Amino acid sequence: MIKGVLKTWKEDRGFGFISPDDGGKDIFMHISALKGASRRPVAGDVIYYQIARDNRGKYKAINAYIEGLELLEGNPVGSFDANKGALLMALALLVIAAVAAVIYAI
Numbered sequence: 357m358i359k360g361v362l363k364t365w366k367e368d369r370g371f372g373f374i375s376p377d378d379g380g381k382d383i384f385m386h387i388s389a390l391k392g393a394s395r396r397p398v399a400g401d402v403i404y405y406q407i408a409r410d411n412r413g414k415y416k417a418i419n420a421y422i423e424g425l426e427l428l429e430g431n432p433v434g435s436f437d438a439n440k441g442a443l444l445m446a447l448a449l450l451v452i453a454a455v456a457a458v459i460y461a462i
Contacts, residue, residue, distance in 0.1 A: 357404040359423075365399050374403050374417055383407065385417035392427040 363382055365372035370387040389405065390397060397403070402423035410416050421427060 357406060357419075360403055360405070362397050362399055362401040362403050365397050367396065372397065372399070374405065381415075383415055383417050384410075385420060389417045389420040390422065391419075393422055394426050394428050395422075397422055 358376060358378075360374040360376040360383065362385070363373050363375040372385055373382040374385050375382055383405070385397075385403065385405065387396070403417070403420050404423060405417035405420035407415050408418045
């Protein structure tokens with residue numbers, strides 16, 4: 357694994373650049389490289405990563421993690437959480453039931 361510091365992070369776009377500790381050019385990192393992180397990255401985070409080339413031949417970070425953060429199994433950062441989905445479904449059904457009750461009472 358290579359170590360570096362997250363130099364910039366564009367939260368609205370889901371990517372940033374890592375400044376490698378050993379010098380050299382900054383490395384692109386997309387949010388998808390941080391599978392299982394317990395929070396989203398911020399500038400200044402120490403990142404451990406591997407390097408791969410994208411389909412245009414440019415280098416990018418893969419299999420990355422943020423130093424000191426607990427990894428969450430099966431829940432990549434920014435992914436849809438099944439518990440949230442179940443909660444939203446229950447809320448939607450409750451609203452539908454309330455509207456049906458009001459309509460039936462009329």
